[in-house]
Amino acid sequence: MVWASRVDPGRINQPIDSQPTFDGGDGIAVRIENLLYVDTAVSGDLADECADEIRLFGTASDTHCLYVQWSFDVPADYEGDAAGLTPGPLLTPAGRQIDQASITEGVPGAKNVVMSAYYPGGEPGSTLRWEIGSNEGEWEPLQYEVPDSDGFLPLNFD
Secondary structure: OOOOOOOOOHOOOOOHHOOOOOOOOOOOOEEEEEEEEEOOOOHHHHHHHHHHHHHHHHHOOEEEEEEEEEEEOOOOOOOOOOOOEEEEEEEEEOOEEEEEOOOOEEOOOOOOOEEEEEOOOOOOOOEEEEEEEOOOEEEEEEEOOOOOOOOOOOOOOO
C-alpha cells in the first residue's frame, strides 16, 4: 500500500484521501506513507532487507516482513529542541508482539521527516503502534489497524 510520499508518483497505488493521517499533539502531523508486505522469496532489495531483519530479529518460521514508512511535520513553533517518532510494537492477529527500538527526530519547522521500520514476521491484519513527541513535552501514543491482505496490491518496483 503506497500513498503519496517521496516516491515516484507512478508507484502510488492507494487513493490520497485514504492515506492514514494522525494528530501527534503539539501541532505535529503524522502520516503513514507505505505499508508493504514483503516476501523473502521474491528477489530484490526489499526482500533482501527483510531476510536480514528475520535473521537478526525474527524466528525460523518467518518468511515475510511488514515494512512501514511514516512521515511527520514539526511545527516551527514547537516548544522542544526536536520531536521524535519511535516505532512501537506490532501485534499480529495471532497475538505475537514484534518490537522495535529506534527513533528519528525532526527539528522545529521540519517537513516530511521520514521514519521506516521492518517488522519481521509482521502481517496484514496486525495492530501497529508508535509514539510521537519529546521528553521536553508529551509523547502521544498512536495506533493503526493494518488492513487485511485484500488491501495489499502487488508492487511493480523493488
